[in-house]
Amino acid sequence: EMTSSLVGSEMCIRDRERLTYAVCTKNMHMQIIAGKKRRSKVKKVYLVTLCTCLVVIALVSASVYFLRDEEKEITVGFVYVGDASTAYTSNFIDAQEAIQTKYGDQVKAIALNNVAEGTEREYLQQLVDAGCDLIFTTSYNYGTVTKEFAEKYPGIEFCMATCANANEEPVLKNYHTFMGKIYQGRYTAGVAAGMKMKELIKEGVITEQQAKIGYVAAYPYAEVISGYTAFLLGVRSVVPDAVMTVRYTNKWNDYRTEKKYAKGLIDEGCVIISQHSDTAGPATACEETAAGTPVYLVSYNQSMEDVAPTTYLTGCKINWEPYMMGAVDAVLNDRVIEKSIKGTVNGNDIGAGFEEDWVQMLELNEITAADGTAEKMQKVIQQFEQGKLDVFRGDYVGADPDDPDDTYDLNQGYTENEFASAPSFHYVLKDVIRIEE
Secondary structure: OHHHHHHHHHHHHHHHHHHHOOOHHHHHHHHHHHHHHHHHHHHHHHHHHHHHHHHHHHHHHHHHHHHHHOOOEEEEEEEEOOOOOOOHHHHHHHHHHHHHHHHHEEEEEEEEEEOOOOOOHHOOOOOOOHOOOOEOOOOOOOOHHHHHHHHOOOOOOOEOOOOOOOOOOOOOOOEEEEOOOOHHHHHHHHHHHHHHHHHHHEEEEOHHHEEEEEEEEEEOOOOHHHHHHHHHHHHHHOOOOOEEEEEEEEOOHHHHHHHHHHHHHHHOOOOOEEEEEEOHHHHHHHHHHHOOOOOOOEEEEEOOOOOOOOOEEEEEEOOOOOHHHHHHHHHHHHHHHHHHHOEEEEEEEEOOOOHOEEEEEEOOOOOOOOOOOHHHHOOOOOOOOOOOOOOOOOOOEEEEEOOEEEEEEEOOOOOOOOOOOOOOOOEEOOOEEEEEE
C-alpha cells in the first residue's frame, strides 16, 4: 500500500509538474503572441505617424512654395515705339493691361511710350535703374541695343519682339526674341480681298486687267516684304491675274505720307489698298475717294471700320498676349521662358500662328465683304491650324531688292519662320509686284 501510495504520489507530482509546465508554456506563448501583437501595433502606429508627418511636411512645403510664388513681386518694363493712338503699339498695350489685370500687385509695370528708334539706350537704362526684372522691347530696330543691355545685365530677362538675333553670337540665356507668324493672317486677308475683287469683276465693275492692288509699306525689310507677298498670294489664290504696286514711306508712323501714297495708288487705278504702316492714313484716303471709285481697304493691327465704314473689308494682327503673359509667369516662377509658352521654339526664340492664337483676324465688314467671305476665310484658317497650307510656293521668281543677282525660284517652295519667329522672306516677285519710288 505504501508503495502504491508513493507511486501514486509521484505520479501526482509528475502530473502537477506537467500541468504546471503546460500552463507556463501556454502563458509564455500567449505572452509572446501578445508581445508580437503589441510590436505589430506599435509598428503600425509608427508607420501611420511617419506617413502623417511626411504628408504634413509635404503640405506645409507646398503651401510655403505657393505662398512664396503668390507673394513674389516683379517689376516689368515696356519700351514702345508709339502709344495707344497707334495700332501697332496699342496691341502691345492690350497685352500689358491683361498682365496687370491677371497679376495685380504682383507685377509693377513701367511703360515708356513714343521711344524713337535710335534713342532706346537711355530709356532702357531708366528701366534697369528702376529695378526691372523683365523688360519687353517692341520695335525691330531696338534689337541691337537691347541685346547689349542683356549682356551687361544678366540678372534681367530681356524679350525683344520682331527681331531675329537671339540665336546669333553671343547667345545669352536672358535675351529672347518672339513674333507671331503674321504671314498667315496676311494671306487670309488677301483671300478676303480676292473674294471682293472677284465680285467686282463678276459684276462688271472692273475687268480682270484692272485687278490691281496698292500697298503702303513702311520699310523694305523682310518683315514687310514677306507680309505683302503673302497678301498678294492670298489674292491671287482667288484672282490669278492680280498684281501689286508698293510704295515705301520709310517710317512706321507717318499719317500724312501714308494717306498721300494711298491716294496716289487709288488714282493709279488700284481697287484694293492695304498697308504695313501704323496710322489710319490709308483708310482715310479710301473713304474720302470712295464715291464713284471702286476701292476697298484691308488694314493691319486694328479694324478701320469706324474710319472707313463703306470701304473697309478686314485685316489681321499679332496677338502678343500669349507670349508676354507666359514670359511674366515664367519670371514669377523662376522657369525658362521658352519652356513655359506654347509655340515653335528655336533656341531662345519662339513664335506661333493661328494654332496658338498668336495671329488673329480683325472683324469682317459684312456690308462690304463679298458673299461667302467669312466661310472661305475660316477654311483657310483651319488649313493653317492643321499645317496644310504652303503659302510661298508657285510659278514665281523673286529677287533681293538690295542684290538683283540674288534670286529665288518659288517653284521649290519657301518655308517662312523655319528658323526664327521673325519673317525672313525678302524677295520681290518679278512681273507681279512693282516697287514705285
